[in-house]
Amino acid sequence: MDTNELLSHAIKARRNSYSPYSNFSVGAAVYACGKIYEGCNIENASYGLTMCAERVAIFKAVSDGCRKIEKIAIFASSMPYPCGACLQVMEEFCSEDCEVIIATPEKMEKYKLKDLLPHPFSKDAL
Numbered sequence: 841m842d843t844n845e846l847l848s849h850a851i852k853a854r855r856n857s858y859s860p861y862s863n864f865s866v867g868a869a870v871y872a873c874g875k876i877y878e879g880c881n882i883e884n885a886s887y888g889l890t891m892c893a894e895r896v897a898i899f900k901a902v903s904d905g906c907r908k909i910e911k912i913a914i915f916a917s918s919m920p921y922p923c924g925a926c927l928q929v930m931e932e933f934c935s936e937d938c939e940v941i942i943a944t945p946e947k948m949e950k951y952k953l954k955d956l957l958p959h960p961f962s963k964d965a966l
């Protein structure tokens with residue numbers, strides 16, 4: 841999957857962000873099973889119920905039956921490094937060499953999931 845194409849889906853998804861409390865809009869797109877799933881962050885007046893853009897996109901893929909994510913792009917106005925909860929969810933559903941693209945209008949960085957979460961808690965431990 842081409843990085844710029846996946847990123848363009850994250851940019852598009854960000855338009856639907858519901859973020860009236862933080863005013864920080866995030867868009868994400870994941871490539872899984874030959875398809876692209878988009879997500880945006882969705883906040884709530886009960887702040888702790890907020891859902892990050894990455895998890896929305898991942899859960900859309902998983903609920904569609906796709907459990908092997910190969911690439912993720914995340915876009916915001918400042919670098920949206922994924923939070924710990926999103927990294928743990930990525931660990932569950934991403935392939936071993938899954939790429940994570942993090943970008944703003946000014947810059948883009950590319951990581952492997954294992955660079956961002958080097959010592960994950962995984963189902964192998966259970």
Ligand code: THU
Binds near residue numbers: 864883892914
């Ligand atoms: N957020 C994301 O959606 N993804 C990230 O990678 C970082 C944070 C959201 C959650 C919340 O709606 C807002 O950004 C501020 O934390």
